[in-house]
Amino acid sequence: MSDPVEIPLLNTIDDPSDLRKLDVQDLRQVSSEIRDFLIDAIAKTGGHLGAGLGTVELAVALHYAFQTPEDKILWDVGHQAYPHKILTGRRDRFHTIRQYGGISGFLKRKESIYDVFGAGHATTSISAALGIAAARDFKGEDFKVVSVIGDGSMTGGMAYEAMNNCGLLKKNMIVVLNDNNMSISPNVWAISNYFNEFVASPTYNRFRANIWDLAGKFDHIGDRFRKIAARLEGGVKSVVTPGMLFEALGFRYFGPINGHNVVSLVKIFEEVRDWSGPILVHVITQKGKGYEPAEKDDMNLHGVTPFDKITGKSPKSGGGAPSYTDVFADALVDIVKSNEKVVGITAAMSTGTGLDKLQREVPEKYFDVGIAEQHAVTFAAGMATEGYIPVATIYSTFLQRAFDQVLHDVAIQNLHVVFAIDRGGLVGADGPTHHGAYDLSYLRLIPGMVIMAPSDEQELRDMLYTAVEMDGPVAVRYPRGKGKGLELRKGFESVPLGKGVIVREGEELAILAVGNMVPYAQKAAELLENSGRSAAVVNMRFVKPLDHELLDDIARRYRYVLTVEDNSIKGGFGSGVAEYFAEKNYNDITLRIHGLPDEYVDHGTQEELHRSLNLDPLGIARTAGSMLGIELTTAIEKDA
Numbered sequence: 267m268s269d270p271v272e273i274p275l276l277n278t279i280d281d282p283s284d285l286r287k288l289d290v291q292d293l294r295q296v297s298s299e300i301r302d303f304l305i306d307a308i309a310k311t312g313g314h315l316g317a318g319l320g321t322v323e324l325a326v327a328l329h330y331a332f333q334t335p336e337d338k339i340l341w342d343v344g345h346q347a348y349p350h351k352i353l354t355g356r357r358d359r360f361h362t363i364r365q366y367g368g369i370s371g372f373l374k375r376k377e378s379i380y381d382v383f384g385a386g387h388a389t390t391s392i393s394a395a396l397g398i399a400a401a402r403d404f405k406g407e408d409f410k411v412v413s414v415i416g417d418g419s420m421t422g423g424m425a426y427e428a429m430n431n432c433g434l435l436k437k438n439m440i441v442v443l444n445d446n447n448m449s450i451s452p453n454v455w456a457i458s459n460y461f462n463e464f465v466a467s468p469t470y471n472r473f474r475a476n477i478w479d480l481a482g483k484f485d486h487i488g489d490r491f492r493k494i495a496a497r498l499e500g501g502v503k504s505v506v507t508p509g510m511l512f513e514a515l516g517f518r519y520f521g522p523i524n525g526h527n528v529v530s531l532v533k534i535f536e537e538v539r540d541w542s543g544p545i546l547v548h549v550i551t552q553k554g555k556g557y558e559p560a561e562k563d564d565m566n567l568h569g570v571t572p573f574d575k576i577t578g579k580s581p582k583s584g585g586g587a588p589s590y591t592d593v594f595a596d597a598l599v600d601i602v603k604s605n606e607k608v609v610g611i612t613a614a615m616s617t618g619t620g621l622d623k624l625q626r627e628v629p630e631k632y633f634d635v636g637i638a639e640q641h642a643v644t645f646a647a648g649m650a651t652e653g654y655i656p657v658a659t660i661y662s663t664f665l666q667r668a669f670d671q672v673l674h675d676v677a678i679q680n681l682h683v684v685f686a687i688d689r690g691g692l693v694g695a696d697g698p699t700h701h702g703a704y705d706l707s708y709l710r711l712i713p714g715m716v717i718m719a720p721s722d723e724q725e726l727r728d729m730l731y732t733a734v735e736m737d738g739p740v741a742v743r744y745p746r747g748k749g750k751g752l753e754l755r756k757g758f759e760s761v762p763l764g765k766g767v768i769v770r771e772g773e774e775l776a777i778l779a780v781g782n783m784v785p786y787a788q789k790a791a792e793l794l795e796n797s798g799r800s801a802a803v804v805n806m807r808f809v810k811p812l813d814h815e816l817l818d819d820i821a822r823r824y825r826y827v828l829t830v831e832d833n834s835i836k837g838g839f840g841s842g843v844a845e846y847f848a849e850k851n852y853n854d855i856t857l858r859i860h861g862l863p864d865e866y867v868d869h870g871t872q873e874e875l876h877r878s879l880n881l882d883p884l885g886i887a888r889t890a891g892s893m894l895g896i897e898l899t900t901a902i903e904k905d906a
Contacts, residue, residue, distance in 0.1 A: 389422030412441075598730065605655070688744065689745070776820050790884070
């Protein structure tokens with residue numbers, strides 16, 4: 267006889283209530299089907315793959331053991347929640363993930379009632395879960411709260427601040443530590459699984475309670491007996507499990523547990539869900555589990571473009587210009603090799619920032635501090651006090667987490683820390699939690715801060731060199747994506763501090779642009795020229811200090827001035843120009859600030875988002891044309 271054919275189960279699950287109708291033994295098949303579905307989907311769309319492959323059984327077990335959405339499950343970081351999305355009514359839309367108009371790659375409250383707390387940045391879930399538990403108790407309600415934290419999130423200090431507070435408040439809540447070897451503990455499944463099934467069992471806990479009650483009946487030796495029993499239990503736990511830290515913070519600890527045994531996970535969660543006080547369940551998973559190319563990849567195919575399902579390889583892009591990140595990485599390695607005082611610092615983003623190249627070539631000058639941007643900045647400040655020149659290389663969206671450290675620990679003390687800000691501006695598919703939409707605004711208000719924004723790869727190299735050679739706090743802000751493909755000269759040249767350059771002459775209007783908007787502005791000026799209008803383009807290069815001499819010249823020569831930036835229009839580069847014009851009483855100038863709107867921009871490709879916001883060359887030309895009272899012709903718009 268042939269083997270029985272498995273009937274697909276995933277297609278019957280529209281929400282977790284359907285999952286809970288199944289026998290617990292069926293969850294293995296469901297997990298397998300989710301893993302296959304996830305691989306098929308991300309092979310076509312791209313996205314975060316490895317972390318989600320590791321949390322398949324965890325997501326299934328949690329939604330099976332808890333009555334979601336009444337019970338609340340929080341995921342941290344959000345990119346490990348893809349299986350959660352598949353189980354919570356978004357399977358049919360999963361092919362749109364991270365696509366323009368599609369579902370988000372992270373947790374998003376507006377998207378689903380199952381997305382309890384938005385999660386794009388790390389280390390937030392325990393704090394949020396504790397807040398939800400406290401509010402629940404105020405309202406006299408009785409739902410469960412579960413925080414799933416992992417994929418490196420436990421390297422962030424905020425998680426420990428929250429856990430300390432959990433131990434003090436003693437709210438009923440569960441923290442699931444998803445340890446996928448990017449977290450804290452060794453992989454010791456066999457002994458710990460046996461131990462935890464034992465200590466989570468009703469028999470053990472009844473025995474424990476009976477011993478406690480019996481000890482209380484002995485007037486003279488009861489307290490001593492209880493202390494001995496507690497020491498014995500604690501001693502066993504400290505030998506068999508790595509839970510001493512969590513117990514000290516006030517949690518009852520269970521683990522490590524095999525995170526890919528879905529039936530055992532359900533059993534553990536069903537046992538601990540009704541216990542009082544904060545509980546920590548330590549789960550060991552494998553990032554990339556069940557997909558051989560991901561298991562073998564150094565980064566477990568963490569974030570991928572569309573790829574071939576058989577090989578796990580993404581098609582080569584066909585060459586072209588190197589990315590700004592690659593250009594920065596090469597420049598930093600050259601600088602570090604020639605200047606023994608320069609070091610590189612990253613916050614768990616060595617590959618994303620390009621510092622993995624520094625790690626390979628000059629490892630002693632490379633530091634990865636984990637997902638701890640606040641620590642990274644103050645660590646850099648400490649090195650600067652001793653004469654070293656740290657280059658803190660952090661994504662724009664993550665640097666905003668360390669704003670106080672930039673201001674208080676670096677700027678007030680006028681320490682020479684170089685902030686290499688990758689992913690400035692709109693980043694694309696990661697969406698509003700990752701857009702670098704505010705860095706020019708939050709850095710520009712800091713006294714003494716110098717802010718540069720290169721318009722091409724050569725300027726990036728020269729600006730990084732200039733930042734290292736000057737003094738005080740300085741930021742070099744550059745976008746995600748490829749450069750212009752320039753042939754880069756050897757060595758470096760200093761960029762004059764606070765000086766911009768006119769890159770295109772014009773008669774009627776001046777377009778003042780910074781960073782990646784300079785090439786766009788030049789193309790916009792060409793479109794205007796095709797309509798018979800003349801616009802100058804200025805590469806301002808510095809957002810702070812502004813080139814006052816150049817601005818004075820612009821004010822004398824032009825009635826119409828348009829500023830363009832890939833940053834919020836509130837408080838950014840254009841605001842700085844407006845402040846200066848107001849200070850100088852240039853009241854006869856018509857100034858328009860063009861940039862990102864005062865709202866959160868959704869996900870999509872950079873090109874799609876720029877076009878939707880009129881920040882592509884055609885949109886800039888239209889905006890400039892409206893200032894001059896013209897509309898571009900249809901033929902010119904088609905050419906664009």
